Amino acid sequence: MDSAQTDTGAVLETRLVHKVHRRATALLVDAARLPSTPASALAELRDFIVDHLSLHHEREDDSLWPLISSLAPEVRADLVALSEEHERLALVLEALDGLDIARGGDRTVLIEMAVALRDAIRDHLDREEAVLFPALRAHVSEDMWRELVRKVRAAGPPPNGMHLMIGFFDQVGTAEELHHMLSSFPPHRQPLIPALREQAKAAFAGLESSVSLDRMSDVETGDATGR
Numbered sequence: 001m002d003s004a005q006t007d008t009g010a011v012l013e014t015r016l017v018h019k020v021h022r023r024a025t026a027l028l029v030d031a032a033r034l035p036s037t038p039a040s041a042l043a044e045l046r047d048f049i050v051d052h053l054s055l056h057h058e059r060e061d062d063s064l065w066p067l068i069s070s071l072a073p074e075v076r077a078d079l080v081a082l083s084e085e086h087e088r089l090a091l092v093l094e095a096l097d098g099l100d101i102a103r104g105g106d107r108t109v110l111i112e113m114a115v116a117l118r119d120a121i122r123d124h125l126d127r128e129e130a131v132l133f134p135a136l137r138a139h140v141s142e143d144m145w146r147e148l149v150r151k152v153r154a155a156g157p158p159p160n161g162m163h164l165m166i167g168f169f170d171q172v173g174t175a176e177e178l179h180h181m182l183s184s185f186p187p188h189r190q191p192l193i194p195a196l197r198e199q200a201k202a203a204f205a206g207l208e209s210s211v212s213l214d215r216m217s218d219v220e221t222g223d224a225t226g227r
Contacts, residue, residue, distance in 0.1 A: 010136040010145040012180045017056065018125050019172040020165065024049050025118040031207045032111045039104040041206035046110075048161035050097045053121070055159050057086040059152050067148060068132075071139040078131045085124050092117050149184060166193060167200025 007015075028045050031037040065079040096113045099105075136145075169178055182193060 007176075008137055008140070008145070009142055009180045009184075010140050011133050012177045013145075013149075013184070014132065014136065015129075016169060016173050016177040016181050018129065020168040021049075021053060021056070021121055021125065022118075023168055023172050024052075024164070025114070025121050027207060029111065029114045029118050032107050032114050035107075038206050039102055041203065042110070043102040044161070044203060045164070045207060046096060046099070046101055048164045049117070050093050051159040051161060052165065054090065054093055057089065061086060063148060063152055067144070068135050068139065072135050075131055075135055082124075082128050082131070085127070089117075089120060089124065092120060146184070153186065163196040163199035164203060166196040167204055170197065170200075 024045065028042070028049060031045065032042055061083045065083065069076045069079060092113070096110075096117060099110055099113070101110060140148075169181060173181070182190075185193070
């Protein structure tokens with residue numbers, strides 16, 4: 001199936017967010033390994049990863065999993081197992097959040113934690129997508145998805161670092177994924193997208209000045225297939 005042409009909005013948007021999680025965690029590893037990367041840029045990326053992964057997992061556990069379980073009870077046990085993985089990942093994120101990166105301390109621990117998180121996220125998303133994408137395609141209509149997104153967004157403001165999210169969208173998204181994701185933004189936030197893109201360029205300049213995306217792709221497999 002040519003997913004870029006035929007997939008549902010739910011799969012397109014979820015796959016794009018998952019690509020961001022893979023890219024962001026890989027970038028943290030690569031940037032942390034370079035002494036030239038500013039500590040402030042590393043701290044900003046770390047904060048983005050912790051905030052967005054934590055919120056994403058919370059929304060899956062509290063909103064998306066109950067919806068899918070009600071429509072496809074046969075995958076309920078798989079979703080429970082994925083939530084248990086979220087709990088284990090939360091411990092890794094908590095430890096990463098506790099590092100005092102901004103003061104420019106020894107990066108050895110940061111690198112170790114970043115590698116562990118990158119690898120754990122890759123493995124988790126591979127397992128999750130094998131369950132989630134077929135369920136979304138088979139059971140979650142466009143109207144259901146839009147209503148779920150509306151309720152989730154109404155529950156609270158977006159986390160910090162939206163400029164990085166927009167920047168990562170542009171890096172890893174297909175045209176179809178970007179269209180679905182950005183067109184679903186609330187109308188009052190649409191005018192902010194160009195400024196967020198410019199802010200992201202400045203942030204990535206500090207992170208990627210010595211880290212080419214080509215080299216990142218060597219360690220981050222499967223972008224073109226949604227891994």
